[in-house]
Every structure is written in C-alpha cells, then in structure tokens.
Amino acid sequence: MKIAVARETRTGESRVALVPELVGKLTALGYDVAVETGAGAGAQYFDEDYVEAGATVGEDALAEADVVVSVNPLDSRVVRALPEGTATVSFLPTNTVPELVVDLRDCGVTSFAMELVPRISRAQSMDALSSQALVAGYRCAVVAAGLLRRFFPLNMTAAGTVPPAEVVVLGAGVAGLQAIATARRLGAVVKAYDVRAAAGEEIRSLGAQFIELELETLEGSGGYAREMTENRAERQRELLTPYIAAADALITTAAVPGRTAPLLVTADMVEQMKPGSVVVDLAAETGGNVEGSVAGEVVRVGHAQVWGGNNVPSQLPQPASKLYAQNIVNIITLMTRETDGEQAFDPDFEDEIVIGSCVTRGGEIRHEPTREAIEGPREPAPADPGTADQEGAGA
Numbered sequence: 001m002k003i004a005v006a007r008e009t010r011t012g013e014s015r016v017a018l019v020p021e022l023v024g025k026l027t028a029l030g031y032d033v034a035v036e037t038g039a040g041a042g043a044q045y046f047d048e049d050y051v052e053a054g055a056t057v058g059e060d061a062l063a064e065a066d067v068v069v070s071v072n073p074l075d076s077r078v079v080r081a082l083p084e085g086t087a088t089v090s091f092l093p094t095n096t097v098p099e100l101v102v103d104l105r106d107c108g109v110t111s112f113a114m115e116l117v118p119r120i121s122r123a124q125s126m127d128a129l130s131s132q133a134l135v136a137g138y139r140c141a142v143v144a145a146g147l148l149r150r151f152f153p154l155n156m157t158a159a160g161t162v163p164p165a166e167v168v169v170l171g172a173g174v175a176g177l178q179a180i181a182t183a184r185r186l187g188a189v190v191k192a193y194d195v196r197a198a199a200g201e202e203i204r205s206l207g208a209q210f211i212e213l214e215l216e217t218l219e220g221s222g223g224y225a226r227e228m229t230e231n232r233a234e235r236q237r238e239l240l241t242p243y244i245a246a247a248d249a250l251i252t253t254a255a256v257p258g259r260t261a262p263l264l265v266t267a268d269m270v271e272q273m274k275p276g277s278v279v280v281d282l283a284a285e286t287g288g289n290v291e292g293s294v295a296g297e298v299v300r301v302g303h304a305q306v307w308g309g310n311n312v313p314s315q316l317p318q319p320a321s322k323l324y325a326q327n328i329v330n331i332i333t334l335m336t337r338e339t340d341g342e343q344a345f346d347p348d349f350e351d352e353i354v355i356g357s358c359v360t361r362g363g364e365i366r367h368e369p370t371r372e373a374i375e376g377p378r379e380p381a382p383a384d385p386g387t388a389d390q391e392g393a394g395a
Contacts, residue, residue: 005035275303
C-alpha cells in the first residue's frame, strides 16, 4: 500500500506532514512512501533526504496513493482527482471548508481530521492540536521578548539595577503553559489566568503567579473551558484590567477548535498599558482574544504594539513538522491492521479514535455536527401505519 505526502499549497505554510527520519516507521509497517517534489523544503527537509530515508519523490507522488497525508486540507481539485476509497489525513476545519467536505463526500474519499482526535489518554500521542500549540506557545513568548524594548530578566550591574519585565498570560492550555515556561526561562516575572480551576496548580508549578479573580470556574469537556455568559465575561475583563495595565507584555492564548476565539481584552484595556508595552494575541486568526488585533500584522493600540498570530506553528517549521509527523505516524499505525497475512491500512471503525476523527466515508458525512451543518437535520423516521391505526383505535 502507498502513503503519499502532499506538498502544502496554503500561502505562508512551511510545515510538512512527514519528516525523513520517520519514513522508516511507515516502511516498516509495509507501506511504500511517496513524497511530492519539494514538500519538505519550507522546513529545510530536502528531496534527497527523503530518498535516502527510503521514500520516492516526484510530482506524481499522489497518483494511486491509498492514503494521502498533509498538514492543511487538500485543494478541491486534488480531491476530485483522487480515486474513490482513497483516505486523507490532515487538519480539516469543517466549519470553514464546507465545500471541501462536500467534495470529499461526493468523491467517496474517507477523510480524517486531526483536530477531531478525541482528547483521551490513549490518543495523546496523536493529538496534533497539542503538539502544534506547544510550538505556538513558545513562539509567542519569543515574539513578546523580541518586540519589547527592554530586558526580560533582572539585571544587577555596577551602573544600577534593571528590574525584570512583567508578563501576563491569559489562557493556560498547552500553548499558554509553554508561553509561561518560556517567559520564565527568559527571566520575566509571569502572572497568568485561566477560567479552569485545575489550571492554577499547573501555572504555579511553572513558577508563575496564578491570578485569582474570585469568579466561578468554567470547566468544560475535553480539557477546554465552557463558554461564559456576557455578564461573566464583562466582570472578568473588569477584574483583569489592573493586571494588564501593570504588565510590560500581555500574551493571550485562549481558543477552542471550531469556534470564534473569546474576547478577553478590549481596546480600552490595552490603552491603559504603559508606553512601549507589547500584546501578543495567538488567537487573532480565529477572531482574536484582543480587540483590534489583526492576524499576521503588528498594529498599535494606545501605547502598545499588538502582534496578531497567523499560522504561528509554521513560523517554527522544523519542530512543528517533526511533532506533527509523529502524530501522523501514530494515527496511521493505529489504523494499520493485518489483513490476509499482510499489514494494510484498515481502520477499525469501532475504535473511538477512528470514528471520532472520521469526517467522510463511503459517500457520507460521518461527523454528525458537520453533517447537520451541511445537510440539515435528519428527517424523522416515518411512523408505522399499523401502529398509527392501533393508536387511533385505542383512542
């Protein structure tokens, strides 16, 4: 069986779905691995590296592939050229690409979305959202340190003492915790807040101060926070304002896949920050945690520079690709079973990881929220005429 690695076509995308050092893990499972020419160049993985690792490289790599792996979803024209029954594994934001989901359905392609992998302990090694958030969290702290026109760490010299920068981080998921840890390693004094009660202990374990607002916690499913009411959001912003005003750098990381990012910080709050302060909004691409942030741009709000994140993991393509490729190898391994004495791509659709991440299969949309958004609610089953007659007679 053949696994093909697609070259990314999204503007600014530097990652690749498989790195050379992991090719051997797939060939050991019995797969032939083909890579589109130049697929890894953005991450400094070159065609000859893949050939040396045991893959073939060419412009026709996707031809006759049983499985196509990529970071971003394939273009519709590529999907329409795939034979019926081909499987794709990639990020697949179904709420933003409904037309592509329809193409995948109508072409009989079996598609799996990496962001739909259930957040259970057995699937941790396949959790691409977490692996890419780790990269993004590190990048956020480095960006904040680079934009801020002062030291992060305390410096004591014969000429005097320079106090450390104060950094506030909002959101303590994987990205937020990595931002906290990186800012701490750079020597900043870090304070952080998250609406989930469990986050307080994790924040403190990294040497940061947990901001306690005396508001109810909002624990949700899958490790994410529950959506808050507007009244609570307004009260939270009011209580966070003095912490943000005192900060040299603010990093916001709150996001839930498939939803608009929650507005945590208004422009009025940013305008109270000191001259020269910095705001890094990791969620700018999905609406922004900070009012006025623009994805991919640095704008000025009051006296602060506001950096809007845009495909942040791709800004560190080598580690991001390596981590994502390991997620891909792990999920492919799960979906590989022995058939007729040979290893083959044969997903077990009784497995909660497989069925949870499946979007389309057999000409149908299998992910129910996506199916309902595209096709509408299911028609109620028609009543049994015999039963209706009996009920009428009984009345």
